[in-house]
Amino acid sequence: MDFGLSEDQRLLDETLRAFLADRVPIDVVRAERDRLLEAPETGIDRALWARLAELGMTGVLVPEEQDGSGLSLLDAALVAQALGHAVAPTPFLASGVMAPVALRTLATPEAEGELRALATGERIVGVAATELFAVREDAGLRLEGDRVHGKAMMALGGVGADALLLPIGRDRLALVAAEAPGLTQTRLATVDATRCTSELLCEGVPVLWLAREAGSSIERMLLAGRIALAADTFGACEAMIARSVAYAADRTQFGRPIGSFQAVKHMCAEMIADLEPVRSLVWYAAHCFDALPDEAPLMAHHALAHGAEVAREIASTATQVHGGVGWTDEQNLHFWFKRVATNRHLLGSPTSLREGAAALQDFGA
Amino acid sequence: MDLEYGAEYDAFREEVRAFLEAHKPGNLAEASAEDRSAWLTKQIEHGYWARTIPTEYGGYGAEPNLLHTIIMDEEFNRAGTLRGTPSQGPSMLVPTLLEHGTEEQKRRWIGPTMRGEVIWCQGYSEPGAGSDLASLQTRAVADGDDFLISGQKIWTSTADKSQMMFALVRTEADAPKHAGISYLLVPVDSPGLEVRPLRTMAGDLGPSSFNQVFFDEVRVPRSNVVGRRGEGWKIANTTLKHERNSLSSNAEGTWMRLAKLMRDETMNGVPAIASPVYRDRLMQLQARMLSMKYHALRMLTCALKEEPPGVAGLVAKLENCQLSFDMAALALDVMGELGALYDHAKYERARGHWQAHSMFALGLIIGGGTAQIQKNIIAERGLGMPREPKPAKA
Structure with a gap:
């Protein structure tokens, strides 16, 4: 019985956290936010992604046969956790988790070539998965011959990517070049200005390749994405609590540190008491993805939904612990607030995820 | 991450299962005190109770092994019977005696306590000493080879069914608050000791025995002090640690009963589970329940590896007690109008269990250290936040 991290996983976690603390301090995140506000269409910061590639983070989920490190989803969740903790703007969710999982499950020669390119970090692939679980604005992609038509909303990691992975319905998966004729990508700004989503308008877009009978590949991709996203939210929450505790020790009012007042102390205790069990659930969901696949869907639904609920409470409470200054741009806490506020709306909102969890157990109308 | 127990432990599980199939008694609730003791003794002989207690004190004498404990609990639970006895003697007094007791105290009390021959109650809280337990005022005055105890204890579960009490009393009148307390063993049938039942908000469906205990010059030999005079506070903290560990709940079982209730309970011909609103609440509770379930595995792993769990090791009581209360709240809500029924009213569901559960859960949110x-x-201990400044002495 060992519910926890291996020595290698601890080392991975420490290495990445040290790297991010050193190379992506909050000033760098702020500069990236400012850069994107100036030049929104440039999208992904490739320089940071290249640095993560040096640490092997871009190929965490790429099999060793394709020059990746072939690690487990728990390892990928630790990476996501560290990135959320650092509010680091990277395409890890789409290009480091969802695309590699989809591609390695396909196991076609084209997919293997794509995996090799992903592992280097030089190639970045966005993913349009929203219509798998939520259709709005008449969105949806279809094939006419070998060309893609229709619209996809809230695509992840697409602005500035080289290619886009498009589920067509529930069982076909197409890869298209970002610069393909007939494809119009429109940036959709999110409350977290360090990242964005996009709309993909397809009018006869030629595919680089098309995989049929890709149903399980698409399902695994979405599942892995949800677990990694839950881990990212968890990491951001850890950081908000640490900042709140530090601020409460430092800030003095009525002649004493505000952290010595029970009103403030209890806010911090409630945050950590609600969060620590989420870590256990996220780790378990990640473990299930590889070891207990039958349990993984339910755990992923709950980890993402419950994590998002806890995160909203923590984001609010942490801001209140900081008082007025927590509400300013200068204090930086809002970068984490907006990270989890955006994450909450990606890959399924909490309420719909809970409906999904109920359906998985045949609870329902 | 490896959630398997391994072949050695699977074999141990089979042994426990076989033992239970061969020896499990019928309805223990109706068994005589002798029969219950005999069942506990049989468990001890096979090493399924008092497992790590040395044989010279009436135990089985095995090395401590958390996984053995977990497996025994799981299998007894599955068989629908209690492992050992859940009273405060085995869970709180015995670990304290093992750590701080004299050789004579250990030999005299541990065996009979584990065999259920001596039942204990805990005499800590007082009307004026709750969260600030160290301000307790029940005093024990030295008189020759004895102490004379006067004062009052409260929230004393099972006092009327106990032969003995382990109590905190003030023996050093002039010492500072924490340094004046001793840990004393008191026979409940002593002259001058009176047990009065304390009715709880849950009425007849609440805990079967909850009391106040009054002391009027109750005479107890000095040799009944555990540890040294004046060190009772330190010793009690060992005991409280055991209490917090034993307050974890069976949240998964409660959640399963709740889900079943929601399938069975209908309004206007529609089961509660078909209501998206109730279903959403059930799913929120399931996520919290699962979080606590895997959190317990994570904490177990820390214990097995002897790694300090940090702040994560301090949150279970707070989270589990609130979860328990919230599950009862949903159960009552899905019963709608019938959720109000109690005291064996016609149409009352589950014999009023969920109303009682709700009130009992509230008791646990307060008891054993309030939320x-x-x-x-x-x-303070988990996040290292500054302590409240002490008010200036008047």
């Missing part, structure tokens, strides 16, 4: 005290502990 607010838990939050102080989490913040």
